[in-house]
Amino acid sequence: MNERIEAIKSLSKEIGILYVEDNEGLSKNMHTLLSKIFEKVYIAHDGEEGYKEYIKNRPKIVITDINMPKLNGFTMMKKIKAVEPKCKVIILSAYDEKKDLYTAINLSVFRYLHKPIKIPELMDALYDTLISINKEEDGDIFLTQLQNIFNYQNNIVIMMHNNKFILVNKRFNEFFGISNLDEFIDEYKNIDKLLLEHKEFLYSTPSSTWVDTAIENPGRLFHTKIENYKGEKRHLILKLREIPERDKHYILSFDDVTELNLMALFDLDAAKHDATSKDKMSILSLLRVIKENSSEVKIHNFYKGLTIVNPAVIVDINNENFTLKTVNTQLKIIRLAKLMTVTSEVFPKDVICKSIKNVDSDNQTIIIDDISFASRSAADRKYIRLEPDANHVSTLYYKNIKFPGDTYIMDISEVSVKLKINALPAGIEIGTKIKMFISLKLKGKPLSFSNIEASVYRIDENKRDYNIVLLYELNNKNINNLREYLAHRQIELIREFKSIDINSQIDNHYSI
CATH class of the missing domain: 2.40.10.10 (Trypsin-like serine proteases)
Incomplete structure (x- = not known):
């Protein structure tokens, strides 16, 4: 018992308690008991006086009888709960009528105890009440801190449920020039049109709204364009997060990156x-x-x-x-x-x-x-381009005359080949038609491609040689053979790469 009383004393600091009882003897005895535990004890002798004491002192705990003159306990509780729904009420009653129990439940009474009350039973009720109050206050502090973080984020933060905005932060209000979410809803009745169309950005299309796309890709970052209240089109990066254990609840965060001047980069023609x-x-x-x-x-x-x-x-x-x-x-x-x-x-x-x-x-x-x-x-890169085996052979012909010097394939694909050549014959330029012969090795056997017609796509001049890229269209037989070669060559390169002992060439920790 003493340990429980000490625990109650520790929990009840700065917490007031009101006791309402019309029996003078019970009231005096309870006042004596409670004053040994609580620093702030208030006494009232009927419901009307009890309500006035509550309004005056705002204690967090009320212990009350039911049947009292002027104002009964339930009526007093209704008035108190209307002022402070979180007030904890403990009822002490000599009666055990069902209608009273139902009324107490409807008024969210914390504990219903029978007279004559035993002190250990009362102490347990007070301890549980104080534990509940402390948990609620800790929760309130936590929520207040979260609200502060929510409001003072540099990002626009939105909570959404069933595709509707239900909570927004201060930055959101500033961006749209509004005081609260209701103003936004009045002005922007269709959030599907909130994100403006921009190449490679997220916005609503005939097949899908931007909200649905974001929900289908939680955690993915999307580029978006939104117009603020000044008429400025801003570049923001969106990320949607699901709220655990809350069905169809999401947090949307928009990070404004307009000052980076990146929107033009998404226009491929201007990006160059x-x-x-x-x-x-x-x-x-x-x-x-x-x-x-x-x-x-x-x-x-x-x-x-x-x-x-x-x-x-x-x-x-x-x-x-x-x-x-x-x-x-x-x-x-x-x-x-x-x-x-x-x-x-x-x-x-x-x-x-x-x-x-x-x-x-x-x-x-x-x-x-x-x-x-x-x-x-x-x-x-639409087509795989691989460096061929070292034993390959390649020969180029222009106007039926063989190119002078060595010819080496740097990479090859289904539609192109890049070669290194020692000399570039006169007349070779972009678009020039030439013919070539290529011999590769597939599973140890020669794989030849003869009389291939190609056109020059690019020429790069180096100090001692040239790089030339040729484009071609192969017939079905040649393209199937080349695909088989490229597939086999990939396996060879994977094995080759895995076998390389990089540690024998470079230290584990180095600077370039």
């Missing part, structure tokens, strides 16, 4: 000469958005044309570089190639990493500092 493509700070800012949203990027590398792709997480970002953590397979090819491409749904273009500052195999991390947007995407 867009100065923003080399803006390192823009890329680092987008990487911060990805990191803050706990999303991943993908690293792309090629080993003799073989694509090697793995996910990576962003470990650190500063104003000069960023650090990624990925699997050892990707680290291996990075250490060989000394460059890579990074992709994300947030990037308007793939990011080319021309300089790898540091590779740490022990911690599986890479530090990258020389970055820019690529003019083409790694995903744009």
Whole structure:
């Protein structure tokens, strides 16, 4: 008993209690008992006086009888609950009528005790009441802190249920120039039209609304364009999260990245000469958005044309570089190639990493500092282009005259071939028609392609030689043979890559 009383004393600091009883003797005895435990004890002798005492002192606990003059206990409780629904009420009654129990339940009475009350029973009731009050107050503090975080986020934050906005933060109100959500609903009656159409951005289409698309892809980052109350079209990155254990409840977060001036990059025609493509700070800012949203990027590398792709997480970002953590397979090819491409749904273009500052195999991390947007995407490669076996043979003919010097295939696909040649005959230019012969090895046997007609697509002049890209259309037999070769060659390159002992060539921890 003493331990329970001490526990109640500890929990009841700054908590007042009101006792309402018309029996003078019981009232005096209870006052004596409660004053030993609570610092603030208030006494009333009928329901009317009890209500007045409550309004005056606002105690968090009320102990009351039911049958009292002027105002009975239930009527007093209704008035108190109307003022403060969270007030905890304990009823002490000599009667056990069902109608009283039902009334007490409807009024959310915390405990219903029978007179004459035993002190241990009362102490247990008071202890449980105080535990409940403390839990509610802790919950209120937690919710208040969450509300503060919610309101003072730099991002626009929205809670949505059944495709309707039900809660928004202060930043949302500022963006749309409104005071509350009701004003927004009056003005924007159809949220499907909230996101404006922009190439490669998220917006509603005849086949799907932007909300449905976001719900189908929780956690994915989407580019969006929204007009604010000033008429400015802003570039924001959207992420939708599901709320656990709450059916069809979602949190939407919009991060405004307009100042990065990236919208033009999504116009492929303008992107080629867009100065923003080399803006390192823009890329680092987008990487911060990805990191803050706990999303991943993908690293792309090629080993003799073989694509090697793995996910990576962003470990650190500063104003000069960023650090990624990925699997050892990707680290291996990075250490060989000394460059890579990074992709994300947030990037308007793939990011080319021309300089790898540091590779740490022990911690599986890479530090990258020389970055820019690529003019083409790694995903744009429609056909597999592989470096052929070393024993291949290739010969080119222009006007039935063989090209002088050596000819070496750098990579080959179903529709093109890239070659290195020692000399470029006079008259060869973009669009020139030539013929070629190619011999490859498939499973140890020769695989020949004769009299192939091709056109020159690109010519690159080097110091001592030329790179030339030819386009062609193969007949069904040749294309099937080449597909078989490319499939077999991929397997060979995978085995070759796995067999490379990179550690014998480079230290585990090194800088480039």
